[in-house]
Amino acid sequence: MIIQKDTSLKQFNTFHVEAFAKYFCEIQNFDDLEYLKENEQFKNERKLILGGGSNILFENDFNGIVIKNNIGGINIISETDEDIIIEVGAGHDWDKLVEQTINSGYYGLENLSLIPGTVGASPIQNIGAYGVEVKDVIESVNFVSLENFEHRTFSNSQCQFDYRNSIFKNELKDKLIVTSVLFNLSKVEKTNIEYTALQNYFSEKRIPKITANEIRNAVMEIRRSKLPDPQIFGNAGSFFKNPIISNGEYEKIKSKYPDLNGYKVNDNSIKIPAGWLIEKSGLKGKRFGNVGIYEKQALVIVNYGNATGVEIVEFSKMIQNEVEDKFNVKIINEVNII
Numbered sequence: 001m002i003i004q005k006d007t008s009l010k011q012f013n014t015f016h017v018e019a020f021a022k023y024f025c026e027i028q029n030f031d032d033l034e035y036l037k038e039n040e041q042f043k044n045e046r047k048l049i050l051g052g053g054s055n056i057l058f059e060n061d062f063n064g065i066v067i068k069n070n071i072g073g074i075n076i077i078s079e080t081d082e083d084i085i086i087e088v089g090a091g092h093d094w095d096k097l098v099e100q101t102i103n104s105g106y107y108g109l110e111n112l113s114l115i116p117g118t119v120g121a122s123p124i125q126n127i128g129a130y131g132v133e134v135k136d137v138i139e140s141v142n143f144v145s146l147e148n149f150e151h152r153t154f155s156n157s158q159c160q161f162d163y164r165n166s167i168f169k170n171e172l173k174d175k176l177i178v179t180s181v182l183f184n185l186s187k188v189e190k191t192n193i194e195y196t197a198l199q200n201y202f203s204e205k206r207i208p209k210i211t212a213n214e215i216r217n218a219v220m221e222i223r224r225s226k227l228p229d230p231q232i233f234g235n236a237g238s239f240f241k242n243p244i245i246s247n248g249e250y251e252k253i254k255s256k257y258p259d260l261n262g263y264k265v266n267d268n269s270i271k272i273p274a275g276w277l278i279e280k281s282g283l284k285g286k287r288f289g290n291v292g293i294y295e296k297q298a299l300v301i302v303n304y305g306n307a308t309g310v311e312i313v314e315f316s317k318m319i320q321n322e323v324e325d326k327f328n329v330k331i332i333n334e335v336n337i338i
Contacts, residue, residue: 033179074089089120191210242273243271
């Protein structure tokens with residue numbers, strides 16, 4: 001394994017912003033981890049684990065070592081007539097995994113089609129889309145501590161999953177490398193089309209039998225109609241989380257804007273669309289220099305040219321301020337700013 005110096009990270013982040021890492025390396029297996037363990041220089045450097053770079057924004061150069069996780073492989077751990085548990089390497093491409101599981105006749109990941117990134121990032125972010133979160137099918141997560149290189153396994157409950165959140169983004173942030181994730185998938189037909197966009201899609205198409213593959217096709221078509229291709233316009237998908245507000249706050253906004261839709265979280269809280277808040281603030285499609293909000297999806301900030309990380313961060317803060325001024329609601333970054 002080679003550790004490079006002063007490496008450009010532009011090709012390793014989907015915003016395509018220019019930033020440099022003091023040191024950079026790619027790990028393919030556990031031998032590479034052992035090499036890092038024995039490397040004295042590595043022990044004293046700040047560390048950043050990089051997957052697909054699809055949920056990250058470099059505001060500045062990284063003064064440390066960036067470790068690109070390419071650990072691959074898929075193994076069957078156990079199976080019955082009704083379900084199967086598979087272990088997938090952290091560096092495996094997420095959408096390829098979704099496609100592979102559907103082709104194998106397994107249900108559970110189809111609603112999460114076309115999400116960019118790698119398997120290792122999925123539990124960290126607790127990725128979700130179209131009525132499903134990855135926590136719903138994660139059995140456990142294997143990782144290596146960056147402090148003592150101890151191999152550990154966390155069960156689903158130990159991961160402390162929450163909306164776009166987990167223990168890996170909090171107490172264990174920057175302290176580990178995910179090596180593999182175990183998924184518990186169904187071999188029996190189970191589909192979820194409760195999300196409004198999917199219901200509308202299948203109602204219009206009048207598809208008689210809804211399969212996992214049909215859901216994948218629907219999700220991909222919907223996503224492509226709303227989201228820009230990162231190869232054309234640099235972006236990281238949804239930049240903000242959907243905020244969760246109290247019932248009272250929801251009713252107050254709803255009284256002024258009857259078209260607001262909310263999703264009940266519990267008896268006291270409702271999740272509302274951040275994209276709706278941004279659009280109602282008059283910002284959808286707005287552009288300032290090299291940075292703007294995508295005209296088809298208000299949640300997406302786009303790098304239209306050679307925007308810097310600083311420009312994108314400042315633009316995101318402007319959006320947050322405008323939304324808070326208008327609705328007294330704070331929207332929080334989903335993208336990790338480094």
